[in-house]
Amino acid sequence: MTQPPSPLDFPKQIPAPRYAVGTRCRWIPQPSTDWxxxxxxxxxxxxxxxxxxxxxxxxxxxxxxNSSPSRRWTVMDWVSEDDLELFPMQPVLTQNPQQEGL
Structure with a gap:
């Protein structure tokens, strides 16, 4: 049987959060997802x-x-760490070196 941590051991036994405040994340994709x-x-x-x-x-x-699908009816929502992942960043578009002189 797993015992809950005692109040003195509690902070030492809990892992740090996986994601920091300010991190862009999304729900692990389903048919649709929010971010x-x-x-x-x-x-x-x-x-x-x-x-x-x-x-x-x-x-x-x-x-x-603002462009998240559920934003039309809610501004924020709670999500479990197991249901969350980093939001993939859009690739940075660079100019083609051959087009720079155009």
């Missing part, structure tokens, strides 16, 4: 059965990007 910027995070007990004891997980408050 935005992390503006906060909290540590919550995870869903466990009583005989397993408490376990903890990070949850993130994501402010949705």
């Amino acid at each position: 935005g910027i992390i503006i906060g995070h909290i540590l919550l007990p995870s869903e466990t059965t009583p005989h397993q004891g408490a376990d903890w997980r990070w949850s993130y408050l994501l402010m949705l990007d």
Whole structure:
């Protein structure tokens, strides 16, 4: 049986959050996905059965990007760390060296 950390051991036994405030992330893609910027995070007990004891997980408050599909009806939403990934950045477009003289 897993025992919850005692109050004195609690901070030492919890891993640091995977994503920092200000990080651009998205929900792991489904048929559609939302994305935005992390503006906060909290540590919550995870869903466990009583005989397993408490376990903890990070949850993130994501402010949705203006072009995110759900932004029409909500500005921000909570997402579990396991359901989140870094938002892939758009490739930077560079000029073709052959076109620079044009």
